[in-house]
Amino acid sequence: MSAAPTDAATAAAVSEAVSRLFLDKLGKGPVHAETFVNGDVVLTLMRDVFTVAERSLIADGREDSVLTTRMLWQHATEDMFKDAVGEATGRPVLTVVSGYQLNDETATEVFVLEAAENA
Numbered sequence: 001m002s003a004a005p006t007d008a009a010t011a012a013a014v015s016e017a018v019s020r021l022f023l024d025k026l027g028k029g030p031v032h033a034e035t036f037v038n039g040d041v042v043l044t045l046m047r048d049v050f051t052v053a054e055r056s057l058i059a060d061g062r063e064d065s066v067l068t069t070r071m072l073w074q075h076a077t078e079d080m081f082k083d084a085v086g087e088a089t090g091r092p093v094l095t096v097v098s099g100y101q102l103n104d105e106t107a108t109e110v111f112v113l114e115a116a117e118n119a
Helices: 007-026 052-059 063-089
Strands: 032-038 041-047 093-101 106-113
Touching: 007 032, 007 041, 007 063, 052 063, 063 093, 063 106
Parallel strands: none
Antiparallel strands: 032 041, 041 106, 093 106
16 A cells, blocks of 8 residues: 655645646746645645736736636636546545636736545
């Protein structure tokens, strides 16, 4: 029987899974991704996430278009994120909350896992 993954191993697997989804579905993954695991909450922090087209829109003052498109994309791919993070953590994902900060090209994905005693 294999040992349960450590938080560090789980965090690395989540970072890889989330980065891969960004790359595969948006055409650009984050330059840096780091994941933190704390109980039933998993947070992935990503830097340098926007595409060349999105950067052009931001420079042109169309931040609203970038944020709207990103949020629509997140809703459309939410089940993929839940599945990928659920596989990486070994626990079902109940909720995904996405956030973007345009000024410093930072994005976050927060995953709320099913309580460990229920998984």
